[in-house]
Amino acid sequence: MATRLKHRTVVFVGGGFTAALAARQLTAKGVDVVVLERGIDRTHTAATSLPSQRDELRWDVHGDLFQDWSVQTYTLRHNDGETALPIRRLQAFKPGEGMGGAANHWNGQTWRWSESDPVLRTHLENRYGKKAIPAEMAIQDWGVSYAEMESYHDQFEKLFGIAGTAGNLRGKVQEGGNPFEAPRQNEFPQKPLPITEAGVIFSEATKKLGYKPFPMPAANSPEAYTNPDGMQLGQCQFCGHCERFICEANAKASPEVLLYPMLRKRKGFELRLQTHVLDILYDRKAKRVTGVRYLDLVTGEEYEQPADVVVLSSFTMSNTKFLLMAGIGTPYNPKTDHGVVGKNFCHQTMSGTRVFFKDRWINPFLASGASQTVIDEFNGDNFDHSGLGFFGGGYVYANVTNGRPITSRAVPPGTPKWGSTWKKANADWYAHNFTISAHGSWYPHRENYVDLDPTYVDAYGQPLLRMTFDIRENERKMSVYLSKKIDEIAKATGADMAPPTAPRKGPYDSRVYQTTHVTGGTIMGSDPRTSVVSPHLQHWDAENLFVVGASLYPFNAGYNPTGPLGALALRLGDDLNDYVARPRHL
Amino acid sequence: MTNDPSDKTFRPNRRGFLGVAAATGAASLASGVLIGTAATTAEASEPAPSQSADASASTIAAKLPSPVPGYLSFGPDEAGFVELMVNVMCPADALTPGGVDCGLAAYIDRQLAGAFGKGARLYMRGPWREGKPELGYQLPLTPEQFFKAGLAAADAACRKRNGKAFSELDESGADRFLHEIADGKVTDERVQLASWFNELVYPLFEQACFADPVYGSNVGKVFWKAIGYPGLPAIHSQDMVDFRGKLFPGAADPKSIADFA
Numbered sequence: 001m002a003t004r005l006k007h008r009t010v011v012f013v014g015g016g017f018t019a020a021l022a023a024r025q026l027t028a029k030g031v032d033v034v035v036l037e038r039g040i041d042r043t044h045t046a047a048t049s050l051p052s053q054r055d056e057l058r059w060d061v062h063g064d065l066f067q068d069w070s071v072q073t074y075t076l077r078h079n080d081g082e083t084a085l086p087i088r089r090l091q092a093f094k095p096g097e098g099m100g101g102a103a104n105h106w107n108g109q110t111w112r113w114s115e116s117d118p119v120l121r122t123h124l125e126n127r128y129g130k131k132a133i134p135a136e137m138a139i140q141d142w143g144v145s146y147a148e149m150e151s152y153h154d155q156f157e158k159l160f161g162i163a164g165t166a167g168n169l170r171g172k173v174q175e176g177g178n179p180f181e182a183p184r185q186n187e188f189p190q191k192p193l194p195i196t197e198a199g200v201i202f203s204e205a206t207k208k209l210g211y212k213p214f215p216m217p218a219a220n221s222p223e224a225y226t227n228p229d230g231m232q233l234g235q236c237q238f239c240g241h242c243e244r245f246i247c248e249a250n251a252k253a254s255p256e257v258l259l260y261p262m263l264r265k266r267k268g269f270e271l272r273l274q275t276h277v278l279d280i281l282y283d284r285k286a287k288r289v290t291g292v293r294y295l296d297l298v299t300g301e302e303y304e305q306p307a308d309v310v311v312l313s314s315f316t317m318s319n320t321k322f323l324l325m326a327g328i329g330t331p332y333n334p335k336t337d338h339g340v341v342g343k344n345f346c347h348q349t350m351s352g353t354r355v356f357f358k359d360r361w362i363n364p365f366l367a368s369g370a371s372q373t374v375i376d377e378f379n380g381d382n383f384d385h386s387g388l389g390f391f392g393g394g395y396v397y398a399n400v401t402n403g404r405p406i407t408s409r410a411v412p413p414g415t416p417k418w419g420s421t422w423k424k425a426n427a428d429w430y431a432h433n434f435t436i437s438a439h440g441s442w443y444p445h446r447e448n449y450v451d452l453d454p455t456y457v458d459a460y461g462q463p464l465l466r467m468t469f470d471i472r473e474n475e476r477k478m479s480v481y482l483s484k485k486i487d488e489i490a491k492a493t494g495a496d497m498a499p500p501t502a503p504r505k506g507p508y509d510s511r512v513y514q515t516t517h518v519t520g521g522t523i524m525g526s527d528p529r530t531s532v533v534s535p536h537l538q539h540w541d542a543e544n545l546f547v548v549g550a551s552l553y554p555f556n557a558g559y560n561p562t563g564p565l566g567a568l569a570l571r572l573g574d575d576l577n578d579y580v581a582r583p584r585h586l
Numbered sequence: 587m588t589n590d591p592s593d594k595t596f597r598p599n600r601r602g603f604l605g606v607a608a609a610t611g612a613a614s615l616a617s618g619v620l621i622g623t624a625a626t627t628a629e630a631s632e633p634a635p636s637q638s639a640d641a642s643a644s645t646i647a648a649k650l651p652s653p654v655p656g657y658l659s660f661g662p663d664e665a666g667f668v669e670l671m672v673n674v675m676c677p678a679d680a681l682t683p684g685g686v687d688c689g690l691a692a693y694i695d696r697q698l699a700g701a702f703g704k705g706a707r708l709y710m711r712g713p714w715r716e717g718k719p720e721l722g723y724q725l726p727l728t729p730e731q732f733f734k735a736g737l738a739a740a741d742a743a744c745r746k747r748n749g750k751a752f753s754e755l756d757e758s759g760a761d762r763f764l765h766e767i768a769d770g771k772v773t774d775e776r777v778q779l780a781s782w783f784n785e786l787v788y789p790l791f792e793q794a795c796f797a798d799p800v801y802g803s804n805v806g807k808v809f810w811k812a813i814g815y816p817g818l819p820a821i822h823s824q825d826m827v828d829f830r831g832k833l834f835p836g837a838a839d840p841k842s843i844a845d846f847a
Contacts, residue, residue: 051846054818057797062702073709076721085717085724088709197831239820363834365816366826405796405815417768418675418791419761423812427681430813431837456711509720511785 002293002302008034009580011292011307013277013322014314015039016101017562018548018569020259021156022311024229025573027266031580034305035269035313036294038276039098042246043256053241053248056404060244065105067095067315072458074317078470078507079447080334086456086464087510093347094244094516095315099273100256102315102516103562107243107369107401108219108252110162110566111559112153114380115182118142120555123381124391136446137391137474138344140554143526143535146182149567154186156566160253161225161233163190163370164217178214180376190225193218193236197362198434199373201355202398205492211375216397217563218370219253231258240402242369252369274298278460280310280326282542289328289545295460309580311572312522312547317450319551320521321465324452329532329541332449334468340532342451344444344520345467346556349392349475349504351483352399352437354410355495362434365403373398378485379558380441390477394440394558396485403430410435413499436490438482439515440504441558445472450521471506479503517561519553536575536586537568543585548572651805653689658699659730660691666753667737668694674760675791681812685794689803693794694733696802703730719781729786736782739774740767747772800843810840817841 010026012019015037023033046052047065058064067073075084096102116123119141124133133139156162166187167177192215195203203213220242221233236251250257263269274297281290281304291306312319323329323341332343374397376382385391402408410433411425453466471479483501490498525531528540537552539545548569550561575586657665672685672694682688697703705728717724725732744752744763755763766772768788770780794803796810798817804810810817817840825834 051818051843054820055798055800055843057793057801061793061797063707068707069709070705070707078718078720083715085715085721086709086711087721088723089707091722194827195830196826200831235823237820238822238826241820361829361831361833363829363831365820366822366829366834371826403815405810405813406793409796409813417788418764420677420679420681423676423679423681427812427814430815431834455713507718507720510722511720 002304004304004306007306007308008032009307010034010309010311010576011036011305012311012313013280013292014101014312014318015099015260015271015273016096016313016315017103017255018565018572019311019313020100020255020263021159021566021569022313022548022573022576023263023269024259025570026576026580027263027269029577030268031577032268033270034307035271036275036277036292036305037099037271037273038297039096040273041099041256041260042104043261047246048248050248053245054239056406059105059241060404060407063094063244065096065098065244065246067097070459073464075453075456075464075466076508076510077466077468080468084453084466084468090510091513092508092510093514093518095317099260099271100254104246104254104256105244106219106252106254106516106562109370109372109560109562110157110160110164110217110219111563112146112182112184113557113559113564114180114382115146116381117557118144118146118149127381128385133391134474136472138444138446138554139391140523140525140530142524142554143531144524149564149571150183150185152567152570153563154184155570156563158189159227159229159258160219160566161190161221161227162188162217162219162253163192163215163222164188165192165214167214176214178374178376179212180379180382188217190222193220193222193368193371195373196367196371196398196400197360198364198398198400199371201357201360201434201493202373202436202489205489205494206375208492209488211377213373213375216370216372216374218368219562220368220370221251221253227258229258229262231262233257236368238366238368238371240365240367240404242401275303276460277322278302278462280312280322280328280545282326282328284327287542289326289542308583309544309546309576311576312545313549316518316521316549316551317465319547319549320450321452323522323532323547324465325462328539328545331451334447334449337446340523340530342449342521344523344554345448345450345469346442346444346519346553347469347508348515348517348556349394349440349442349471349479349482350437350514351440351479351486351501351503352435353486353490353499353501354433354435355490355493356412356429356433356497357493358432358496361431362400363403363431364400364408364434367400367402369401372400378438378482388477388481390474390481392441392443392474392478392558394438394478394482396436396438396482396489399435399437405430412497436486436493438479438486439558439560440475440478440482442475442519442556444520444555445474448472470508471504476503476505515560517550517556519550519556519561522547522549522551523554524552525554534586537572538575538579538586544579544583546572546576650683651799653687653692653802653805657692657695659695659703663741663751663753664734664737665691665695666751667741670753670755670760671764671787672791672794674757674764676795677757682808687805688795688808689799689805690791690794693797693801693803694790697790697793698730698733703733704728723785732782733786736777736779736786739777740772740779740782743772743774743779798843807840807842810842811838814838815840818843818846
């Protein structure tokens with residue numbers, strides 16, 4: 001039997017990025033908050049200290065910061081007719097574990113999405129007609145507009161010290177920024193990161209083709225920075241150990257640096273580490289949640305934590321799993337297209353090529369996670385999709401984030417896989433090549449969804465989440481289109497070698513890293529028949545249950561998910577303050 | 587190990603490597619932090635030749651760290667297989683010593699004997715079924731067990747094909763056989779050898795070459811020097827501006843975890 005603990009006001013399930021931002025708003029108003037996190041605080045551990053922080057084998061290859069697959073993984077099948085099998089060592093995306101979650105090991109690429117993204121269905125129907133959107137493409141509006149989120153974007157960028165060049169200041173397009181940027185009220189709080197050699201080459205090539213390159217908006221701090229909370233970032237050292245690592249210089253804006261240390265000093269805030277939440281307790285008749293049940297990993301004891309409000313703030317996959325386990329909301333059924341929990345599961349459509357330059361020093365190790373140069377001409381609906389047979393797109397960029405020798409090294413195609421020729425090719429080309437990639441959107445398909453696996457269980461005896469998932473025609477066509485654009489740019493760089501880009505193809509491959517941006521499952525919207533939570537992130541079937549995370553996105557854009565997620569989490573914090581003061585459907 | 591005079595499989599040696607290196611002017615090998623006890627190796631105890639080029643090569647050879655001898659996971663036959671394999675995949679040349687001298691066999695042995703080999707972070711619950719390649723590894727064997735099952739199957743296939751054990755092949759024969767495995771031309775009734783080689787053995791080989799020397803390979807940071815990876819501490823905020831588009835001088839003298847420990 002679980003020991004019943006003292007009642008609390010708000011309990012967060014998962015101590016990552018979104019929980020910290022929402023808790024910041026709540027604790028500022030004195031609301032009592034407890035955050036349950038399965039992992040540890042890695043401050044002052046090997047992960048955050050030199051020299052062990054720079055250990056590529058441990059943190060990257062062996063993934064010591066990521067979710068432990070021996071404890072919990074996911075199963076995969078490509079369609080309903082197959083039997084799903086567990087992915088025993090997942091490579092395709094990398095959920096985090098520990099205080100700060102996956103936002104500790106991110107690269108720091110921080111976008112606002114297009115102004116049209118929160119109203120994507122309306123926008124595409126207006127531009128191309130209702131019939132242009134295929135029946136199986138379940139895109140929908142968020143129920144909240146970019147204009148409503150703008151001030152939260154602004155607040156988030158200041159908190160995280162985002163470095164960049166404004167592209168659209170209050171409706172005026174700015175030289176040097178992204179001309180397709182949604183209008184911003186203010187400049188970025190920090191100047192952009194210095195350009196890399198790869199960025200110089202990419203800029204010249206894309207300008208030649210008539211595009212407008214600009215620096216990636218970055219959460220790698222170009223200088224020492226103090227945010228509005230008085231929390232500090234150090235200066236980025238361009239060490240090439242961002243993604244998959246925690247920054248030991250505190251130069252990568254992350255919850256572990258900027259939020260939790262502050263929150264833990266605030267009255268009424270409690271972080272309970274090494275607590276694994278097992279269930280959300282749901283009173284079906286009252287349509288309310290009453291708290292959560294969790295396992296204390298240190299004592300081995302089970303506890304019930306009663307609360308006025310429960311917030312699911314875990315990774316995309318776990319948010320969905322908790323709802324399915326508790327039976328809150330109707331699970332999605334692809335055959336009837338009814339139900340909502342688990343629908344619109346999406347990932348990211350990546351492709352890219354390597355450009356090789358005999359006589360130019362790319363020095364890939366002089367880089368940070370977001371020190372990239374980008375064009376946005378082929379993202380979202382920034383270009384005319386008439387007659388193309390697909391929707392969506394992606395940004396194209398000179399993608400140098402590191403020169404880590406095990407995983408980031410490349411040799412020209414046709415090089416033998418070992419031997420002296422292989423070694424010489426490594427020596428000749430290691431410092432002389434870089435990737436030009438497309439970071440592409442992934443729109444929902446009726447047959448792509450997640451539910452509970454009927455067979456496989458995790459270390460706690462609970463079912464694994466099952467992905468029924470493949471790359472469908474829309475994304476395949478888009479990837480062919482973007483890959484051609486990559487090849488045109490690669491050619492314009494004048495590279496000695498630029499092998500053709502291989503577009504993404506099915507079947508979906510669990511062995512190849514794409515991004516950690518899996519989205520959907522608990523999507524937001526203004527219609528309870530097609531969404532899990534309201535535009536205020538409040539569950540339609542349990543008034544005092546809120547959900548936050550990339551599981552909210554009804555589709556995945558060609559942008560990284562963190563920017564709008566920061567804005568949504570801050571807005572949720574304000575909404576929760578409102579709700580706690582006067583509980584109701586917001 | 588390689589300095590065992592009875593070991594007929596070992597051909598390339600450190601002197602062979604340094605002879606070429608000296609001839610091609612790779613003088614940077616003498617620099618850097620050099621630790622270890624290479625003086626105990628057989629070739630270092632040979633009388634030093636009087637010619638200056640060879641003499642300096644010997645001096646450098648004596649300073650190169652040696653991989654820690656002895657294995658934790660491999661038995662003698664497995665060691666023989668892996669040693670020839672890494673010496674063929676990484677022959678001694680102008681860039682590095684042979685694979686064994688670089689510590690590649692020691693690295694693979696330590697990885698298999700340690701957490702990775704025992705299945706750490708690997709979901710190991712049944713039921714077990716064969717799956718599409720895109721679903722990844724689906725066997726109830728730990729990586730160490732799978733490595734050995736594959737090695738035994740490859741060796742048996744080698745005997746069938748070539749009439750002798752893998753460790754008895756000459757270098758070009760061994761190289762050819764490894765390519766045939768990688769290309770799926772060598773089959774076994776129970777083990778998918780191409781997947782064994784490409785998804786387990788080859789990644790271990792690449793890691794062995796390029797991981798921090800703290801893991802027992804990449805001795806003297808030879809692979810980092812070969813490609814020009816500067817290693818640690820990577821405090822580059824100014825370098826990134828000063829050496830944009832230029833040769834980075836730190837690449838000639840990389841530093842590793844041991845240098846800061």
